[in-house]
Amino acid sequence: MDQLGGATHMNFVATEAAEQKLLLRTYDRHPILFTRGEGVYLFDDQGNRYLDLLSGIGVCGLGYNHPVINKAIVDQTATGLLHTSNLFFHDHTASLAVKLIEITGMDRVFFCNSGTEAWEAALKLARAHAGLLRKEGKTIGTRMLAMEHSFHGRTMGSVATTHKQKYREPFHPVMPGVEFLPFNDVEALRSAFSQDICAICIEPLQGEGGIHPVSQEFFAAARALCDSTGALLVADEIQSGMGRTGKWCAYQHYGIQPDVTTLAKPVAGGLPMGAMLCTEEAARAITPGMHGTTFGGGPLACAVASAVIDEIKQSDLLGHVAEVGSYFVSQLRELAAKHAAIAEVRGTGLMLGVDMHSSDLAGEMQQRMMFEKRILLNRTSETVLRFLPPFLITRQEVDFTITALDELLKEYEENGAKQNTFAGEAVHG
């Protein structure tokens, strides 16, 4: 088959046309049709191989076609049980709960199907917990503090706590009672906090906002303020959790334990799953019937998530992420020292961002990396090239990436940016 006119390309053309006609216009997809994956590589319908530094926006931590995940899926499907409902027990819920509680330092877990659902559960818990404290005679209100440049998902509560106006405004009125604070501004936090606040919402490493870590001082101040009133410190680890930063949760880099945390993206190796975890104190607020989900915590997702955690432990992937992540960041910093177009390199482990001075150049770099170098990454916050590779990526693949970035930046310095035909909007998630 030739590269553009063959049957496989026709599949792409037909797929694109059908999607454009049939799907709600929520996504601006890149013109690539993936047909298979292996390790840290994806293959398109024309046989091109791409080094994947995005892993499905932070989902496929163990990459593609991983034998441990495949085995867990095959073993579970062999039982015939894909779903049983939350009215009954199955084999994998409690054993997965034990593992998640151990790695997060929490006491209880609620299983769901996505990040935004986990975050909604956390918000509902915060309101319910404050209600319980009020019944017990404490003075505590219903308002929440969230951070500028935060991203917590797309459902109504999640968008209400997500900073960017374009995610909230079309859907007004969203959940009331949320105030946004400048991230890492301790004074602003102290002056906004009062007994009216039931939760402080923090991404310990902001993802969609452009890879910004919380400062030790700010996180510690939030912890102390919550302790002073009984408000909940809620840490969103949907993007940064499950090993991505070289620890199970990014908050573990700070030695600060939140009251509530949320996990999702890589939890079940590519199957949809979310989890909200909390302390026993917070969990007192929820009684049967107050919250739930049909699909959450089903046997297939739980079996796979259990296998993912075991594999991360057995192969010491936290150590690997920390090691290869610090190599990656050091190489990116060397690149930044060579190229004035890079403003800053940020991040921890394998959650990294390269902030460019120009959003046009960031857009062009992302597209040229994808289509010329066949390296997948994305752009967030307009100027930031974001790297969320599978945990399995090696130093050799980092070197390959650095060489590709270096070549494109040199070309840009010699010729100026190409006419940017890819400006578009940065892709979020």
Ligand SMILES: Cc1ncc(COP(=O)(O)O)c(C=O)c1O
């Ligand atoms: C920090 C954070 N919270 C919440 C979400 C929402 O997760 P989901 O898209 O699975 O609903 C995301 C998704 O990117 C995220 O990065």
